[in-house]
Amino acid sequence: QQQVKQSPQSLIVQKGGISIINCAYENTAFDYFPWYQQFPGKGPALLIAIRPDVSEKKEGRFTISFNKSAKQFSLHIMDSQPGDSATYFCAASKGDKIIFGKGTRLHILP
């Protein structure tokens, strides 16, 4: 059973455009929802995270939108840049281990 479902698998966006990645979760006990960014040959690195009592969190060009009733959350990358090209993972946790989605490979066209 996949507890965190992520889409799309891959995404191509023009430079300056908005990149949107979506995730859905099953377990209502999850109470921490981070997004990780991973470059080839590197471990994942935390990008931004949100709690379920907040509907939106913004840090620079990155925004998480959270819909608790639908059990869905999404990452928006505004003004996408070629340096944003990486694999992005949504994740969820209930205070112990972190469960990851399968990832979205994002490519920003120059």
Added chain:
Amino acid sequence: DTGVSQDPRHKITKRGQNVTFRCDPISEHNRLYWYRQTLGQGPEFLTYFQNEAQLEKSRLLSDRFSAERPKGSFSTLEIQRTEQGDSAMYLCASSKQEWGTEAFFGQGTRLTVV
């Protein structure tokens, strides 16, 4: 370097051999996690420690896998009688115990079983 350190970075081994990986977490972090990542997939949880206690093991962790964190500092992950299906990136992460604290990942050990 005060990040999570993993050793070795790469390991090639013959099927049937035993391998051991080491993870040195960030020093003040009392939680340590092991994940496995195959190409094109997200990290899959294997096990985690709080200090020296192993609190949870995934069903992915067969009897051939064992992890230790003897003094609550570094950890080792051993795979016995390796199989080709064990080929993957093995990631270690550490965090503080408090809710919502960031888990910092190492660069991983890439295992290839031939």
